[in-house]
Amino acid sequence: MKFFVLLSALGLCWAQYSPNTQQGRTSMVHLFEWRWVDIAKECERYLAPNGFGGVQISPPNENIVVNNPSRPWWERYQPISYKICTRSGNEDEFRDMVTRCNNVGVRIYVDAVINHMCGEGGGAGTSSTCGSYFNAGNREFPAVPYSGWDFNDGKCRTSSGGIENYNDAYQVRDCRLTGLLDLALEKDYVRTQIANYMNHLIDIGVAGFRLDASKHMWPGDIKAVLDKLHNLNTKWFPGGSRPFIFQEVIDLGGEAITSSEYFGNGRVTEFKYGAKLGTVIRRWNGEKMAYLKNWGEGWGFMPSDRALVFVDNHDNQRGHGAGGASILTFWDARLYKMAVGFMLAHPYGFTRVMSSYRWPRNFVNGQDVNDWIGPPNNNGVIKEVTINPDTTCGNDWVCEHRWRQIRNMVAFRNVVDGQPFQNWWDNGSNQVAFGRGNKGFIVFNNDDWSLSTTLQTGLPGGTYCDVISGDKINGDCTGIKVYVSNDGKAQFSISNSAEDPFIAIHADSKL
Ligand code: QV4
Ligand code: CA
Numbered sequence: 001m002k003f004f005v006l007l008s009a010l011g012l013c014w015a016q017y018s019p020n021t022q023q024g025r026t027s028m029v030h031l032f033e034w035r036w037v038d039i040a041k042e043c044e045r046y047l048a049p050n051g052f053g054g055v056q057i058s059p060p061n062e063n064i065v066v067n068n069p070s071r072p073w074w075e076r077y078q079p080i081s082y083k084i085c086t087r088s089g090n091e092d093e094f095r096d097m098v099t100r101c102n103n104v105g106v107r108i109y110v111d112a113v114i115n116h117m118c119g120e121g122g123g124a125g126t127s128s129t130c131g132s133y134f135n136a137g138n139r140e141f142p143a144v145p146y147s148g149w150d151f152n153d154g155k156c157r158t159s160s161g162g163i164e165n166y167n168d169a170y171q172v173r174d175c176r177l178t179g180l181l182d183l184a185l186e187k188d189y190v191r192t193q194i195a196n197y198m199n200h201l202i203d204i205g206v207a208g209f210r211l212d213a214s215k216h217m218w219p220g221d222i223k224a225v226l227d228k229l230h231n232l233n234t235k236w237f238p239g240g241s242r243p244f245i246f247q248e249v250i251d252l253g254g255e256a257i258t259s260s261e262y263f264g265n266g267r268v269t270e271f272k273y274g275a276k277l278g279t280v281i282r283r284w285n286g287e288k289m290a291y292l293k294n295w296g297e298g299w300g301f302m303p304s305d306r307a308l309v310f311v312d313n314h315d316n317q318r319g320h321g322a323g324g325a326s327i328l329t330f331w332d333a334r335l336y337k338m339a340v341g342f343m344l345a346h347p348y349g350f351t352r353v354m355s356s357y358r359w360p361r362n363f364v365n366g367q368d369v370n371d372w373i374g375p376p377n378n379n380g381v382i383k384e385v386t387i388n389p390d391t392t393c394g395n396d397w398v399c400e401h402r403w404r405q406i407r408n409m410v411a412f413r414n415v416v417d418g419q420p421f422q423n424w425w426d427n428g429s430n431q432v433a434f435g436r437g438n439k440g441f442i443v444f445n446n447d448d449w450s451l452s453t454t455l456q457t458g459l460p461g462g463t464y465c466d467v468i469s470g471d472k473i474n475g476d477c478t479g480i481k482v483y484v485s486n487d488g489k490a491q492f493s494i495s496n497s498a499e500d501p502f503i504a505i506h507a508d509s510k511l
Contacts, residue, residue: 026350044100161175199230357396419440467506
């Protein structure tokens with residue numbers, strides 16, 4: 001403990017790269033649009049028992065109410081104030097969620113929308129989730145308070161006031177992203193309002209923040225805000241703990257702004273990860289799983305200890321943001337499970353699992369015209385996350401994190417944490433395998449023919465339960481069993497028409 005305090009006292013605050021999870025918990029899940037009462041229950045009944053490290057929640061601050069279209073999910077990315085008051089719940093419910101999740105060792109990461117307020121066309125009145133008055137035209141947000149002085153209008157040099165050219169770093173930071181009123185983060189007053197909001201959340205017990213639209217803020221302005229943040233609440237965290245920071249920066253290359261500009265503040269989302277993995281698993285453009293041998297920095301991604309990685313996110317699972325058609329989502333379930341399984345088995349980055357809701361997609365000329373549709377609701381009130389007898393979710397919540405293959409790979413990642421990537425094998429096509437030290441091993445068959453081969457797993461001899469096809473329950477396996485001989489070798493057969501054409505075994509699945 002003393003050493004830890006010394007480190008942060010010395011300003012070696014590497015800590016903002018650490019997710020502050022409990023020892024041995026190595027992933028977070030994004031419970032997109034869930035209510036606080038449901039997250040609290042999920043922490044206790046599911047996430048803690050299954051080794052999830054934390055939850056990314058939807059923005060908890062008051063947002064504009066959009067009625068045309070009717071209550072889109074993206075209204076939550078248009079702040080009206082920093083009151084903890086949204087369709088997900090009020091401050092009491094928020095406090096209860098943070099306390100109950102922390103008490104079972106599951107952290108809360110807040111989606112902080114601090115680059116802007118609502119859209120310039122947001123109008124005036126009290127159409128907001130907590131009834132606060134605002135006037136977008138005059139840039140008045142009295143519930144913060146912000147006034148016209150607190151926005152970048154005078155600083156933006158484009159005629160429209162909006163971002164017109166992503167190759168001009170000044171525009172990208174100082175002008176409006178899709179018409180969203182751009183806050184003047186160079187002003188100490190604005191930095192202080194934002195820091196007060198974030199410190200309120202830190203004092204309640206959150207472990208860190210997703211910084212929305214980080215590309216649209218100067219790295220130095222972000223740092224000025226972070227320098228104002230409290231250490232985490234010592235009720236649940238060691239003294240001197242710094243909030244975990246992961247900045248949303250979409251950098252697929254070719255723009256003026258790069259992810260590395262933000263490394264000094266914390267981790268950064270690596271959007272190349274999901275875009276490339278989707279292309280490989282879909283076998284597009286001649287991509288093959290055999291090419292994943294040097295996955296990670298070898299593919300031009302940022303350093304692993306700066307990366308926040310995911311297969312899909314709330315934007316690109318519905319065509320917003322970046323990643324394009326290659327992005328795999330729950331709609332592509334069989335390939336999606338393989339991609340998430342590969343991500344969770346591979347040592348690169350800190351991993352985030354997406355948990356979505358179903359909506360009625362309607363493609364017109366290749367574009368889903370229903371991409372705006374918000375969470376399952378009854379006349380605008382978000383529906384409860386009901387749990388079915390088979391442990392899946394009801395009410396159109398997809399709950400990917402509860403799919404056996406994904407839930408068990410979250411545990412796999414915990415078991416192999418710190419173990420080296422080794423024993424790679426491939427058939428030169430789409431059959432690959434690799435291990436993590438002597439703790440875990442995974443085999444994929446994404447070819448159009450069966451896999452049957454003997455591989456060096458690196459594991460001690462014994463009988464292992466395949467955690468993709470089943471579960472180890474009461475010392476037995478409800479799925480495929482794998483026999484590892486004392487020399488670490490095992491025979492694997494995977495049909496290309498298997499429900500899930502991959503097998504994963506690890507130290508805790510040994511019978
Ligand atoms: C429209 C016009 C504007 C006009 C404006 C007038 O497009 O030209 O000036 O009206 O008010 C919604 C609407 C959008 C509308 C805007 C403002 O979709 O049509 O502008 O509101 O009224 C989400 C959605 C956006 C949504 C936004 C705010 O994706 O569609 O805009 O929320 O409600 C870039 C960024 C990256 C960003 C990504 C989507 O670099 O940071 O685009 N990703 C994050 C979030 C994302 C969110 C935002 C940023 C904004 O992940 O969910 O955008 O907070 O790549
Ligand atoms: Ca900005």
